[in-house]
Amino acid sequence: MFDRKGQIRIIEAFLAVGVIFSALLISFTFPASPDLAKQKSLAQVGMQALMKLDTNGTLANLVEGQDWTAIKESLDILLPIGVAFNLTVYDENRQQVNLQPIRNSNLLGHESVSVQYICATRNQVVQLFLLRLQLAWTT
């Protein structure tokens, strides 16, 4: 009678160990969650680049003048090497303003983050632009 109970306990224990290990194995087969700190840091770098470009109204002037090459070259200098970016500029009606892409390389296949920044011209008639900057580490 006691021997049978003991045998069942041993089987139970083996089952419990099996359940624990199989649960652990299953958990490791799931893909790792993205490195949130690294992504957050990249978003911060992107936001800072836009903010610094906008000091003295430079960014809004470049957008108003549709000087996309100058914006691209400025971001090339301000963003760290190894960061791919794609900037899209929208007007107040959410219509895309830049007809040519403002990017240094393709973001496809890379885990990207996106930051949004609103800039305003410093003229008598104020124009607002919404800038959406997508960023990804390529290295």
Added chain:
Amino acid sequence: MVILALSAIVGASKVTTPYLNGLSSRDDAERFQQLASYVLLSTGTPSNWGQSSGTFPSRLGLAKENSEQNYELDIDKVTRLNSRNIYSLIYSQIWDALGATDVAFQLEVRTLFEVSIRLASNSTRGDQTSYEFEITTKKSGMPISTELCGYVAVRNFVNKTASFTSSNGIGSFTIGIPNWISGAALFLVTARAKTNPQIVSFDIYSFGHNSQTPLPNGTFTSLSPLAYVLKASFISSGTEIMSASIFTFNYNFSLAEKAAGVQSKEYTIPCILDSSPMVMVLTGHNASTSFAEWVPYPQLPLQVGMDFSQSVAGSKIVTQSHIVTINQALYEVVTKWGGTV
């Protein structure tokens, strides 16, 4: 039964330990991000610790007092991180003031792109010698198109010229120096990105004009700018200063002497409203050897803190980059964190 349960616990802990360590590392990265932001966004305590050479911060912060924009750093707080400045903080003072005693860190402040000067040729015609310099402007190998301003300084002679680098990042200067002067000469180039006048950089080339190649910068004087005063400490006796000047992208002036001692001199640095690094140049001689020595203000580039290149392989180092404003010009601050205990 007990053996089985214990072996299960040990096994589970062995398997999960690396994963849990990974989670804690993510917290580290977040924490390092917060620390870097704190250092760059706060003024520290006392808030004006940068300007007074006898004041040391109890809380480290590099932000400018009463600044209207984020990530604007104080020129003197940054300068005091440079070990070449006689008023600089040492690593242990910075580390104590940071308040996070369980981490090692390195802080680097530099320009956003690099300028390099190469002497391409020189030729003597009549009463002057012409020097042709090739200028390269790039960021980690990527060419940058810029506007250039070049200054040549020999003894009391100063000449200013302008040029540019095109989209391939290459430009040139041809400068003439009269042959009635001779001695150590400096060619200073300040560069400004065509797309944004706040993105600036500089480089200095030292050469001998009708004389032998000058000795390295810092051989005759130790130059330390702080609180808009330049202190020149003479390294050996018998050093005579002939001229003291300041150069920015748009302006150059002679520096007014503020005080003079036996082995040192002080000059007042004017507060120049120009998005540009300021470079001070002192020319002079010691016995028959002439010199032209220089120091930028803010005193950059600088690197302070732990040397992570000596770290154990596999140790986790978190690197962060920030764009900051110092004196209306943009610079890059790179922080490296690691070695949590």
